[in-house]
Amino acid sequence: MILKPYSPTKYVARLSELAERLSPQHPQYSRIPKEIGAIKAGDYGEEIVYKELEQMKLPYQSYIFHKMFLYAECAFELDYLIITPYGILILEVKNIIGELEFSTNPSQLIQRKDDGKITKYPCPANQLNEYKYQLSQFFLQYNISIPIHGVVIFASRNSFIKQSANGVKIIYRNEMRSYLRNLTKNNSTLSKDNMEQIKEILLRRPSSPPTIPLIDHFSIPMEDLKHGVKCKSCGFIGMHKIIRTWYCPTCKKTNSKAHLKAISTYFSLCKGSITNQECRDFLLLNNRNEAKIILSNSELVKYGKSSTTYYKPSHN
């Protein structure tokens, strides 16, 4: 049974918002498309695996969670976590094409593409071992000790593993079904009650990592961002506030709710709270009262009084 279905990484939308508000000449700009490309490739691999999981008829009860963000000795995020009667199973999905070689001492994954380009990645086998350890520590907080299995799945048909890693199960996507079926060869260690207990613990966990404003993550000064309200029709940033609406000087369209997106962009990129002054700066407003009306009507929660007033999103 799928309890947390696949969903694409929301961080991509935030990175795109950041790119829109940076000049292409900015020193940090080139990092963003690279990061978006890597995340989308990862998402694609996870989606392919998800489709397989959806279609599978396993000979045992299972609970499937996509992207579990958990915290033990440190924060960690699992591509898939599956509760089975034979223990917990972690699926670490990789969507890396070309000829792949796991090297040891130091451990890494070396990719050789058809054009001869070589790229090195952190070793997925090490990653998986670390996740298994962290997950065992996570459950120890609840006095639960259970077998934790793990497998690295290469999702693309265009991956060719020349040299595998020792001690970790590594499979292609088309081997998933038999791998999951073969779990029954292990002793069944979890009762139905154990499985329900673990399921409840995981369902109570927050579903995504805490949001860190992206300008902090990328060390970008606030003044480097393009300020202003974005026009939904043409993408221009810097709509003019006119009576009861926003006006785009580029495409001449108006949109009375255009500021809502700009405020959510502010929270995503800049800071977790906003004051009247910060709102005026970011939305390019010169009227304190107008900013006050906008902030009061944007489904935000108000904190503090008079000059110390600030607002936060209602879901925080």
Ligand SMILES: [Zn+2]
């Ligand atoms: Zn426009």
